[in-house]
Amino acid sequence: MATLKIPHPVPSAAEDAEHLRKAFHGWGTDEKAVISILAHRNADQRKEIMATYEELYKENLIKRLESETSGHFERAMYRWMFGPGEREAIFANVALKEKVDWVVIIELSCINSPNELLAIKKAYQMRYKLSMEEDVASHTSGDFRKLLLGLVSTYRYSGEEINASLASSEAKILHDAIKKKTFDHDEVIRILSTRSKAQLNATFNRYKDEYNTSITKVLRNALNKSGTDEDSLTRVIVMRAEKDLLVIKEMYHKRSNESLDQAVAKETSGDYKKFLLALIGN
Amino acid sequence: MATLKIPHPVPSAAEDAEHLRKAFHGWGTDEKAVISILAHRNADQRKEIMATYEELYKENLIKRLESETSGHFERAMYRWMFGPGEREAIFANVALKEKVDWVVIIELSCINSPNELLAIKKAYQMRYKLSMEEDVASHTSGDFRKLLLGLVSTYRYSGEEINASLASSEAKILHDAIKKKTFDHDEVIRILSTRSKAQLNATFNRYKDEYNTSITKVLRNALNKSGTDEDSLTRVIVMRAEKDLLVIKEMYHKRSNESLDQAVAKETSGDYKKFLLALIGN
Incomplete structure (x- = not known):
């Protein structure tokens, strides 16, 4: 269900490295050639190309790409080059350092499986020499800290077993908190940040049966919509192209009513546009 | 630095299983024989004995041990039989289910390395089909929940790199919170539950230099001493015999002013006493 398209047969890492080197050569960069290679290789293949490139030409491919590209294209290409764990660690660090972009943090803690989240946290530690939890905690405060820190910290149960009576009692806690406006943040945060996906689904279904409205509808209305900017667009496409973008x-x-290809083509331009469209499988 | 003593050469798992079977045979159990075998085998050897015993006699060795022993001896033996991750998961579950025994939870989250804690959390999920975080969160409340849940959840950075200016600013936060009594729980909890051991050490040293008193002294005075009961005694000895009990x-x-052997001999009796003394290396 990925959109990534890889040619058959795929060139060797040495051939790719050589073609990239040629594309960088002289004045200006052959961006088309760069996209035609790197937007059509999976994480393992990109890793091998990086290693081979460094071996052959004694320079770091990612650094070279940064110097050869610019703007949104540079940022997208830079993110694309890393494996999933390290890439999301970089997203998280940028989100925490520049301003606390909570959408990124919520996204990575909720979309990834517990073990994927753990891999991101390990990559974060390797790269930044401290834990993601420390950075989340020291850049936030109050209820907001409790929620974000809870989402990031918990190593959730990833199995399918659920407790039906718990689903019922916690649906009531959520209902009382949201509908009756006796807003008990601590309990809402506790439920959302510690229960497994299966248990939360059971609780939300119970909520729907019991109170005739879906909790996601309630929550969606309560959330501010953040405008779609290039950074989020890049993030979603780069993160999901090898996973479930289809x-x-x-x-x-x-x-x-319009395809993602059409929307991306309308909203972007230049090499950035070509690169995203290649990743989308256009 | 373990106290566990293993004979050289060590009997095969099949021989050990056979001797255990004999010790269970007929009226009464030969507890001395049971202790002489199981108190002198490491985790891997015990695991192999359990598998071999089950294969040979079609019964679960742990269940058989439970039926052959009783009281504190039964509890100590039961805990001893498991590997470290699963054993501490059981301790945690008992601590959370019967009453919230926060000493056990603090102990396991602070003494173990981040990866050891993770192994315990994985064992907890395998065994109880939910996360340790869920159980900690749903059995506690308020500041107490924040602290315990923080300690259990965080996957701390385990490297040696520290940030000296952070140590200084966080020593000041702790000092203001404790000495000036402007008790900002959230900040104290954030620091204790997210920072790495190396960073906390740097902060505590800075605290000592800056304020001429050690934070551990301040904290020790603030903590209630819990009486030493058999459960904690068993827990410490069983958990550390293969690790650092020496x-x-x-x-x-x-x-x-007295040796641990003397103290244990004075406070315990019967097979329970013999078993603990064997684990202590007496």
């Missing part, structure tokens, strides 16, 4: 594309099309 | 023994002797 499903996202289909859902996007159903909900918005 | 160091603990030495420190105990220095601080209390």
Whole structure:
């Protein structure tokens, strides 16, 4: 369900490295050649190309790409080059350092499986020499800290077993907190940040049965919509192209009357546009 | 630095299983034989004995031990039989279910390395089909929940790199919170529950230099001493016998004018006493 398209047969890492080197050569960069290679290799293949490139030409491919590209294209390409764990660690660090962009932190803690989140936290520690939890905690405060820190810290249970009576009692806690406005932040945060996905689904279904409204509807109305900027667009496409972007594309099309390709083509330009469209499988 | 003594050469798992079977045979159990075998095998060897015993006699060795022993001896033996991750998961579950015994939870989250804590959390999920975080969060409340949940959840950075200016600013936060009594729980909890051991050491040293008193002294005075009961005694000895009990023994002797052996001999009796003394290396 990925959108990434890899040629058959795929060139060797040495061939790719050589073609990239040529694309960088002389005045100006052959961005088209760069995209035609790197937007069509998976994480393992990109890693091998990086190692081979460094071996052959004694320079770091990512640094060279940074000097050869600019703007949104540079940022997208830079993010694309890393494996999933390290890439999301970089996203998280940028989100925490520049301003606390909570959408990024919520996204990475909720979309990834517990073990994927753990891999991101390990990559974060390797790269920044401290834990993601420390950075989340020291850049936030109050209820907001409790929620974000809870989402990032918990190593959730990832199995399917659920407790039905718990689903019922916690649906009531959520209902009382939201509908009756006796807003008990601590309990809402506790439930959302510690329960497993399966248990939360059971609780939300129970909520729907019991109170005739879906909790996601309630929550969606309560959340501010953040405008779509290039950074989020890059983030979603780069993160999901090797994973489940095909499903996202289909859902996007159903909900918005235009295809994701059309929307991206309309909103972006230049090499950045070509690169994203290549990753989307256009 | 373990106190566990293993004979050379060590009998095969099949021989050990056969001797255990004999010790269970007929009226009464030969507890001395059971202790002479199981108190002198490491975690891997015990695991192999359990597998071999089950294969040979089609019964679960742990269940058989439970039916052959009783009281504190049964509890100590039961805990001893598991590997470290699973054993501490069981301790945690008992601590959370019967009453919230926060000493056990603080102990396991602070003494273990981040990866050891993770192994315990994985064992907890395997065994109880939910996360340790869920159980900690749903059995506690208020500041107490924040602290315990923080300690259990965080996947701390385990490297040696520290940030000196952070140590200084966080020593000041702790000092203001404790000495000036402007008790800012959130900040104290944030620091204690997210920072790495190396960073906390740097902060505590800075605290000592800056304010001429050690934070551990301040904290020790603030903590209630919990009486030593058999459960904690068992927990410490069973958990550390294969790890660092020798160091603990030495420190105990220095601080209390009697050896740990003497103290244990005085406070316990029967097979329970014999078993603990065997694990202590007596």
